[in-house]
Amino acid sequence: MHRTKVRVVEDALDANNTIAQANRADFDRAGVCVVNLMSAPGAGKTTLLERVLGGLGVRAGVLEGDVQGSLDADRLAALHVPVIQLNTDPGFGGECHLDANMVRSALGAMPLADIDLLVVENVGNLVCPAEFRIGEDARVMVSSVTEGEDKPLKYPLMFRQCDLVLVNKIDLLAHLDYDLDLFLHHLDAVHPGVPRMLVSARTGEGVGAWRDWLLERVAERARTAAPA
Amino acid sequence: MHRTKVRVVEDALDANNTIAQANRADFDRAGVCVVNLMSAPGAGKTTLLERVLGGLGVRAGVLEGDVQGSLDADRLAALHVPVIQLNTDPGFGGECHLDANMVRSALGAMPLADIDLLVVENVGNLVCPAEFRIGEDARVMVSSVTEGEDKPLKYPLMFRQCDLVLVNKIDLLAHLDYDLDLFLHHLDAVHPGVPRMLVSARTGEGVGAWRDWLLERVAERARTAAPA
Numbered sequence: 001m002h003r004t005k006v007r008v009v010e011d012a013l014d015a016n017n018t019i020a021q022a023n024r025a026d027f028d029r030a031g032v033c034v035v036n037l038m039s040a041p042g043a044g045k046t047t048l049l050e051r052v053l054g055g056l057g058v059r060a061g062v063l064e065g066d067v068q069g070s071l072d073a074d075r076l077a078a079l080h081v082p083v084i085q086l087n088t089d090p091g092f093g094g095e096c097h098l099d100a101n102m103v104r105s106a107l108g109a110m111p112l113a114d115i116d117l118l119v120v121e122n123v124g125n126l127v128c129p130a131e132f133r134i135g136e137d138a139r140v141m142v143s144s145v146t147e148g149e150d151k152p153l154k155y156p157l158m159f160r161q162c163d164l165v166l167v168n169k170i171d172l173l174a175h176l177d178y179d180l181d182l183f184l185h186h187l188d189a190v191h192p193g194v195p196r197m198l199v200s201a202r203t204g205e206g207v208g209a210w211r212d213w214l215l216e217r218v219a220e221r222a223r224t225a226a227p228a
Numbered sequence: 229m230h231r232t233k234v235r236v237v238e239d240a241l242d243a244n245n246t247i248a249q250a251n252r253a254d255f256d257r258a259g260v261c262v263v264n265l266m267s268a269p270g271a272g273k274t275t276l277l278e279r280v281l282g283g284l285g286v287r288a289g290v291l292e293g294d295v296q297g298s299l300d301a302d303r304l305a306a307l308h309v310p311v312i313q314l315n316t317d318p319g320f321g322g323e324c325h326l327d328a329n330m331v332r333s334a335l336g337a338m339p340l341a342d343i344d345l346l347v348v349e350n351v352g353n354l355v356c357p358a359e360f361r362i363g364e365d366a367r368v369m370v371s372s373v374t375e376g377e378d379k380p381l382k383y384p385l386m387f388r389q390c391d392l393v394l395v396n397k398i399d400l401l402a403h404l405d406y407d408l409d410l411f412l413h414h415l416d417a418v419h420p421g422v423p424r425m426l427v428s429a430r431t432g433e434g435v436g437a438w439r440d441w442l443l444e445r446v447a448e449r450a451r452t453a454a455p456a
Contacts, residue, residue: 040269041354041383042375067355069381094385096324096355124382125353126269127295127324146374146397147270153297154352155269157322169374175403177430202405 016132019100023107023135030112033221034120035214036134038158039142040151041124044168046072047201048142049119052211054079058116058218063106065123067094072121084109088123097128100135116218126155130162138163138217145169145176149183156190164195166210171200244360247328251335251363258340261449262348263442264362266386267370268379269352272396274300275429276370277347280439282307286344286446291334293351295322300349312337316351325356328363345446354383358390366391366445373397373404377411384418392423394438399428 027034039045053060053076061082064073073085084106088095095102103120110118120136122129130139141162143151146169152159159165165187173180180198187194197213199206255262267273281288281304289310292301301313312334316323323330331348338346348364350357358367369390371379374397380387387393393415401408408426415422425441427434 040352041379042268042372066382068384071378071381094355094383096353123355124268125324125355127322127351127353128356144270144374146372146400150299151269153299154294155322156296172374172400172403175400 013131016100019104020133020135023100023104026107026112027118027135027137028225030115031222031225032112032115032118033218034118034134034136034138035217036120036122036129036136036139037142038122038126038129038139038162039124040126040144040147043124043142043144043147044201045121045124045142046075048166048168048199048207048210049076049121050079051201051204051207052214053081053119056117056211056214058215059114060117060119061110061112061115063103063110063118063120065098065102065121067096067123082111082115096123096125097132098122098134099132103134116222117214126151126158130155130158130160137221140164140166142166142168143183145173145178145180145183149179149186152183152186152190159187159194160191162191162194164197164213165191167196167198168201170198170205171203241359244328247332248361248363251328251332254335254340255346255363255365256453258343259450259453260340260343260346261446262346262362262364262366263445264348264350264357264364264367265370266350266354266357266367266390267352268354268372268375271352271370271372271375272429273349273352273370274303276394276396276427276435276438277304277349278307279429279432279435280442281309281347284345284439284442286443287342288345288347289338289340289343291331291338291346291348293326293330293349295324295351310339310343324351324353325360326350326362327360331362344450345442354379354386358383358386365449368392368394370394370396371411373401373406373408373411377407377414380411380414380418387415387422388419390419390422392425392441395424395426396429398426398433399431 068089070085073083077083139162296317298313301311305311367390
């Protein structure tokens with residue numbers, strides 16, 4: 001019984017990876033750098049995007065994943081970047097993550113030839129989004145200091161799979177019983193040395209480093225895509 | 229393709245409901261009131277339990293759901309109540325919710341005959357836990373004010389399925405751009421009139437009402453279970 005379930009799951013992940021590779025090929029052809037942005041609900045993904053996407057200096061687009069509604073897409077559209085809303089609610093009360101096929105279904109509506117950077121804002125969830133590759137160049141996760149120091153130990157796959165951790169809401173540190181050193185200790189226990197930035201989407205602190213990181217990823221992709 | 233998927237999902241939920249009914253029958257025989265406690269990661273479920281379970285006046289037990297680790301179970305065991313840890317990590321990088329069968333697998337280790345209240349602390353996630361009944365009497369969700377006002381609109385199933393909403397971390401309200409009235413407006417839009425309590429697990433504010441609510445549920449179950 002358990003073995004059968006594991007097999008079904010492995011097959012599903014294999015199928016996902018095949019579609020992720022097709023997405024990757026499309027992104028390569030268009031020369032687009034793709035970032036998969038993940039976090040728990042309310043950690044600040046959208047606000048961190050609002051902080052950097054306006055006036056970024058490269059052409060950006062956003063694929064906005066939500067179980068229901070278009071609140072975040074509406075906020076980001078105000079920045080005058082192309083935003084496509086992906087709702088996961090048909091069937092099953094709402095899928096809890098984006099997978100490669102859902103992303104693929106939205107690519108036709110995204111002008112890939114006209115952008116340099118595509119940010120995929122995943123459904124707010126620290127478990128399943130980490131299991132599904134979508135063809136991205138990099139995975140960024142946001143961990144809010146209001147969530148407590150223990151999250152890397154409780155959701156290790158998410159923290160292990162990401163290329164950058166944005167530790168958000170640091171403006172609240174003075175008002176919390178939160179031990180930042182302990183969080184970083186736990187983070188290094190599950191993903192030693194992973195790049196991390198302390199930021200506040202609310203005050204703007206640290207947001208410049210996050211913007212520079214995005215620009216560097218776009219530049220790196222342009223370099224590796226250039227003919228020899 | 230989509231129809232097939234919906235059918236598979238419906239079959240899975242039917243199977244879950246059958247097992248949930250078996251759990252329910254066991255809880256009825258033992259006269260145990262069962263509360264399914266759900267929230268996003270880091271909203272304060274465990275701290276809210278720490279606040280009320282010691283000296284509650286009825287005999288309580290906890291079934292602690294986590295993808296990995298036993299941090300929360302270790303905290304609650306210090307209260308000298310029976311705590312069983314349920315880890316969801318075998319296969320699939322960790323299931324993102326508890327289902328009726330997982331709960332059932334742990335019941336043999338929980339001394340049901342010796343408790344009046346069983347709290348099942350679900351995996352931190354605002355999507356899938358709402359889809360799986362486990363045989364509970366009541367579903368309680370915790371929504372932290374640090375998560376923003378829009379959560380009922382973005383995760384409507386969770387807010388619609390619950391019997392009580394604990395609005396936690398209200399000690400931080402003075403330091404946030406959070407509009408409590410707007411949150412309550414959204415909450416009433418998806419679940420009109422659902423009982424709600426403003427609490428702070430950190431300061432203890434409002435925790436008495438949460439304790440009283442639990443005691444009332446236990447008393448109600450004892451009344452309805454009593455022979456006519």
